[in-house]
Amino acid sequence: MLRLEKRPNPSRFWLYATPAVAVALTMFVGGLLFALMGKNPFEVIRTIFWDPVFGEFAFYLRGQLLVKAGPLILIAIGLALGFRAGIWNIGAEGQYIMGAICGAAVGLAVFPTENRLIFPVMIVAGAFGGWAWAMIPAILKTRFNTNEILVSLMLVYVAETILAKAATGFLKNPEGMGFPGSRNFSSFPAARNSYIVESLGLHWGGVAALATAVLAYILLTRHIAGFQIKLAGQAPRAARFHGVSPARLVVMCMGISGALAGLAGLFEVAGPAGQISIDFNTGYGFTAIIVAFLGRLNPLGIVLAGILMALTYVGGEMAATNLGLPSAAIQVFQGMLLFFLLAVDVLTNYRFRLGAGAARAAGVK
Amino acid sequence: MKRRTLLASAAMGLGVALGGAALAEGMDHVKACFVYVGPIGDGGWTFQHHLGAMAVQEKFGDKVEIQYQESVPEGADSERVLTQMALSGCNIIFTTSFGYMDATNAVAAKFPDVKFEHATGFKRDHANVSTYNARFYEGRAVQGLIAGKMTKSNKIGYIGSFPIPEVIMGINSYYLAAKAANPDVELSVVWAYTWFDPAKEADAAKAMIEQGVDVIASHTDSTAPLAEAAKTDGKVIGFGQASDMAEYMDGPGCRRSSTTGAPTTSSAWARCWTAAMSRSTSGPASPAARC
Numbered sequence: 001m002l003r004l005e006k007r008p009n010p011s012r013f014w015l016y017a018t019p020a021v022a023v024a025l026t027m028f029v030g031g032l033l034f035a036l037m038g039k040n041p042f043e044v045i046r047t048i049f050w051d052p053v054f055g056e057f058a059f060y061l062r063g064q065l066l067v068k069a070g071p072l073i074l075i076a077i078g079l080a081l082g083f084r085a086g087i088w089n090i091g092a093e094g095q096y097i098m099g100a101i102c103g104a105a106v107g108l109a110v111f112p113t114e115n116r117l118i119f120p121v122m123i124v125a126g127a128f129g130g131w132a133w134a135m136i137p138a139i140l141k142t143r144f145n146t147n148e149i150l151v152s153l154m155l156v157y158v159a160e161t162i163l164a165k166a167a168t169g170f171l172k173n174p175e176g177m178g179f180p181g182s183r184n185f186s187s188f189p190a191a192r193n194s195y196i197v198e199s200l201g202l203h204w205g206g207v208a209a210l211a212t213a214v215l216a217y218i219l220l221t222r223h224i225a226g227f228q229i230k231l232a233g234q235a236p237r238a239a240r241f242h243g244v245s246p247a248r249l250v251v252m253c254m255g256i257s258g259a260l261a262g263l264a265g266l267f268e269v270a271g272p273a274g275q276i277s278i279d280f281n282t283g284y285g286f287t288a289i290i291v292a293f294l295g296r297l298n299p300l301g302i303v304l305a306g307i308l309m310a311l312t313y314v315g316g317e318m319a320a321t322n323l324g325l326p327s328a329a330i331q332v333f334q335g336m337l338l339f340f341l342l343a344v345d346v347l348t349n350y351r352f353r354l355g356a357g358a359a360r361a362a363g364v365k
Numbered sequence: 366m367k368r369r370t371l372l373a374s375a376a377m378g379l380g381v382a383l384g385g386a387a388l389a390e391g392m393d394h395v396k397a398c399f400v401y402v403g404p405i406g407d408g409g410w411t412f413q414h415h416l417g418a419m420a421v422q423e424k425f426g427d428k429v430e431i432q433y434q435e436s437v438p439e440g441a442d443s444e445r446v447l448t449q450m451a452l453s454g455c456n457i458i459f460t461t462s463f464g465y466m467d468a469t470n471a472v473a474a475k476f477p478d479v480k481f482e483h484a485t486g487f488k489r490d491h492a493n494v495s496t497y498n499a500r501f502y503e504g505r506a507v508q509g510l511i512a513g514k515m516t517k518s519n520k521i522g523y524i525g526s527f528p529i530p531e532v533i534m535g536i537n538s539y540y541l542a543a544k545a546a547n548p549d550v551e552l553s554v555v556w557a558y559t560w561f562d563p564a565k566e567a568d569a570a571k572a573m574i575e576q577g578v579d580v581i582a583s584h585t586d587s588t589a590p591l592a593e594a595a596k597t598d599g600k601v602i603g604f605g606q607a608s609d610m611a612e613y614m615d616g617p618g619c620r621r622s623s624t625t626g627a628p629t630t631s632s633a634w635a636r637c638w639t640a641a642m643s644r645s646t647s648g649p650a651s652p653a654a655r656c
Binding site for chain 2: 057060061064067068160164168177178179180184186268272273274275277278279280282314317318320321322324326327328
C-alpha cells in the first residue's frame with residue numbers, strides 16, 4: 001500500500017520540477033478531455049501553446065501575451081511577498097479596481113489638459129488607491145485580529161459596487177449620451193498609457209511588471225525585509241525572537257501587494273481597457289493567485305508563470321474560435337493547471353512509501 | 366439572378382443594416398463570426414443568437430462558414446478576440462452585446478474590408494460598422510400589461526443587467542404598461558451588473574420575492590429568475606427573456622403565466638430574428654416580418 005511520508009527537508013528537485021510536471025499533466029489530461037469531446041488533442045494543444053508564439057498570426061498574438069501577462073505578473077509579485085510571510089491577500093481584484101478608479105479619476109479630473117506630469121501623477125494615484133484599499137484588511141487584522149482572507153475577499157464585492165457607481169455616476173462620460181462608462185483615454189494623449197514597442201505589446205505596465213520582478217527578487221535575496229518575510233512565513237516564533245513585528249509585516253506586505261494591484265489597474269484602465277466601465281475587471285486579481293503559486297512565489301518564476309498563463313488565455317481563445325471548443329472546456333483546462341500544481345506540490349514536502357517501509361518509519365517516530 | 370444570390374449571401378444574419386451587396390462582390394464563400402457575451406447554452410440571448418447563426422448555416426450550407434466564441438468579456442479582451450477573428454479571415458463579425466461597442470469600432474478601423482455588426486449600440490465610427498436592434502420595448506409593454514393585471518400584491522419586479530438605454534427603455538415600457546393596467550402597481554428594479562450570472566440573478570429574484578413582489582421580469586440572460594419563481598408554488602410568476610423559457614419554469618407559476626401568453630416577448634424575439642433572417646436570405650422581395 002502506498003503511503004505519504006513527510007520528508008525531513010523539502011525536496012529541492014520537486015520544488016523546481018513541480019511546475020513542469022503540472023504543465024505536462026495538464027496537457028495530457030486536457031488532451032484526453034479534448035479527445036473525448038471529439039477534437040484532435042494534438043491540434044488543440046498546438047493551438048493553445050504553439051500557435052500564439054510561432055503560428056500564422058504570431059506577429060499580433062506575441063504582443064498580446066505581454067499585454068495579458070503584465071497585470072498578472074505585477075499583481076502576483078505583490079501577492080507572493082505576502083504569501084511567503086503567511087499573509088493571505090485574496091482581494092487583489094478589489095485593490096486592482098480601486099487603483100484603476102483613483103488613477104482614472106485624477107486623469108479625468110484635469111481633462112483635457114495636456115501636461116507631461118498627468119500620467120506620472122495618475123500612476124501614483126493608482127498605487128495609492130490599491131494601497132488604501134489593502135490597508136482596510138491590514139489594519140483590521142492588526143487592530144482587531146480579523147481574518148485578512150475574508151475581509152480582503154469581501155472588499156472585492158464592495159469595490160465592484162463602487163466601480164459600477166463610478167461608471168454610471170461620478171466618472172461617467174458627460175458626452176456619452178447617457179451610456180455608462182468614463183471618457184476613453186485613447187482620446188486623451190497626456191493620460192494615455194501608450195505602447196512603447198507595439199509589436200511586443202510593451203506598455204508602461206509591462207515595464208513596471210518586469211522592473212518590479214527584478215526589485216522583488218533583490219528584496220527577497222539581498223534585503224533584510226525580504227529575510228524577515230521569509231522567516232515569518234517559515235518560523236513565526238523565530239521571527240518574533242529576531243525582532244520582526246508581525247503587525248508591521250502585515251501592513252508592509254498588504255501595502256505592497258495592494259499598491260502593485262492598484263498600479264496594474266491604472267495601467268490597464270489607461271491602456272488596453274481605455275475606460276472605466278461597469279465590468280472593467282476581468283479577474284486578473286484572482287488569476288494572479290494561480291500565477292503566484294505557479295511561479296513558486298519567486299519573482300522571476302512569476303514572470304514565466306504569468307506568460308504561461310497568458311498563453312493559455314490567448315491560445316485558449318484561438319482554440320475556442322478556430323476549433324469550436326466551448327469556453328467552459330478552456331476554463332477547465334486552466335483550472336487543471338492549478339489542480340495539478342497543488343497535487344504535485346505535495347511531493348515537495350512528502351514522499352510516497354510502500355506499506356511496510358512506511359509503517360516502520362512511522363513507528364520509529 | 367447572380368446578383369441576387371450574391372446579395373443573399375452577403376445579407377445573411379440580419380438584413381437590417383448590411384451595407385448592401387458591396388461585401389458580396391465576387392464572394393461565393395462567406396465566413397461569419399459571432400462574439401457572444403454568454404455561453405451558447407444560456408437559454409436566453411446568446412442561445413437565441415446562436416440559433417440564428419445555425420439557421421444561416423442550415424440555409425446556406427457550405428457557402429457559409431460559421432465561427433463563434435462564447436463568454437467573451439466586454440472590454441480589453443474583446444478587442445483581441447475581434448482582431449483574431451478578423452486576422453483569421455472572417456468576412457463579417459457580429460458583436461452581440463452593447464459592451465463590445467468601442468472594441469468593435471477600434472478593430473473595424475484596422476480592418477476596413479471586414480464588416481462589423483454591433484448589437485444595440487450607438488457608435489458607428491467607420492463605414493464598415495453598423496448597428497442592429499429590435500423593438501424589444503413593444504414586447505416589454507405586453508409583459509407590463511400582463512404584470513399589472515396579474516399581480517395580487519401590486520408589487521412587480523424587474524431584474525436589470527446594466528443601466529444602459531436599451532435596458533432602461535424596456536423597464537420604462539414595462540412600467541408604463543403595468544401602470545396603465547393597474548394604477549396601484551409599484552415597480553422595484555434590481556441591477557445585477559451582469560448579463561449572465563445565474564447565482565446573482567437568482568439572488569435578485571429571491572430578494573424581490575421576499576419584499577412581496579409577485580411578478581418578475583428580467584433583462585439578464587439566464588433562466589435562474591424563473592427557477593426561483595417556480596419554487597414559490599404558483600404565488601410568483603415570471604417572464605422569459607430573449608428565448609422561450611417556458612420549459613425552465615417547471616412549476617404552477619409558469620403554467621399560469623404561459624396560459625396568459627406571458628413568454629410572448631421571447632418567442633416574438635425568436636420569430637423576429639428568424640423573420641429578419643428569412644427576409645434577408647430570401648431577398649428583399651419577401652413580405653416584411655412583423656416584429
